[in-house]
Amino acid sequence: MKKQTLLLFALLSVFLMSCSTNMMGDNSKLYDNGWELEYITGPRITFQGLFPDEKPVISFNKSTNMVTGTTGCNGYNTQYKMNGKMISFEVPAMTTMRYCGDGEAVFTKTMQQITNYRMTTDGKLELLMNDVVMMRFKKGM
Template sequence: MKKHVLLFVSVLALFLNSCTSMKNTSKTSGLYDTTWELEYISGPRIAFDGLFPHKKPFIKLEKSTNRASGNTGCNGFNAQFKLEGNAISFQPGATTMMHCEGGGEQQFLKTIQQIDSYSIDQDGKLNLNMKDIAMMRFKKVADQK
């Protein structure tokens, strides 16, 4: 009888562990090759639409190259990112050099450099966090050009 209980507990533990592993894998699967549009940024006292009067910023993460690309609301940008578990960091690289209105571009680039983790909430929104506080929130959108 003890052998059956031990076998049952072992199989149950193995099953629960495999479910957890699958959950962690699926957690990052929606992160990549998706266009994420910014809908909230922490910090500025200017209304969101005032920061980004013509275009909302977006970001797309590519797993194979660990590169992020997108738009700051005015200029295109590229960045390297490092991902380990839910820890993520960005090192912005080149941006285009158009004149921007609203001041949102500087806020976007400043904030993304402070990000240290991410989460995807129950609504499927991507939160980029600094010390467990959501600094930027993105929603999935159709691919941007």
Template structure:
């Protein structure tokens, strides 16, 4: 009897604790994410993007991301599976030239193969290495 009561409460605890959790993918949707770190360029981050930082927003229904590369707007398809992500080539973008740093952002997006969301930050990865880190911002 005692064992069955313990099993019953353990099962309830598991159901309650698992029922309220969101998947990592669900954390992508809703906010606009603003770049706060990019790996690779030899120029300081603030020098690359002195006025406006690249942003990305995930649309679950359409399977597209939209945003700015700090200068021009872009959109691209993406595919998620577990903690992997692959971005398609950006679709039509506006054509302003703002110094070239915006292209570094889009080129890095093509290399990304994974992601994680921890402590309110979105990390886009190549292998296990964070290549870009984003924070949530209001659109």
């Protein structure tokens, strides 16, 4: 009976670890390409209302620990720190200075609240504040 219980426990552990690995993914996938925002939490304004012309994009550079992209309006870059699945971003520096509505402020404020990330089984990048999904990105072009 002990051997069966031990075997069942071992199989259950392997199963749970494989599910966890698939959800969390390999961080090398972060660097494959840019990521296009498809969801952001917070405002009562619709996603299309926040980003009517262009969706924000983020690209990670492993060698410089920098992210670059657009806020849906202006270009930006900033440092990031990563430790396992924990990640944080510095205040983004804008590379252009157009005003395009509230989307940019929502995006940069949300970015600074991020504490960790995960890769989903369907290939999406989720940026979280603790366990709450704050932003979700799909692979960009």
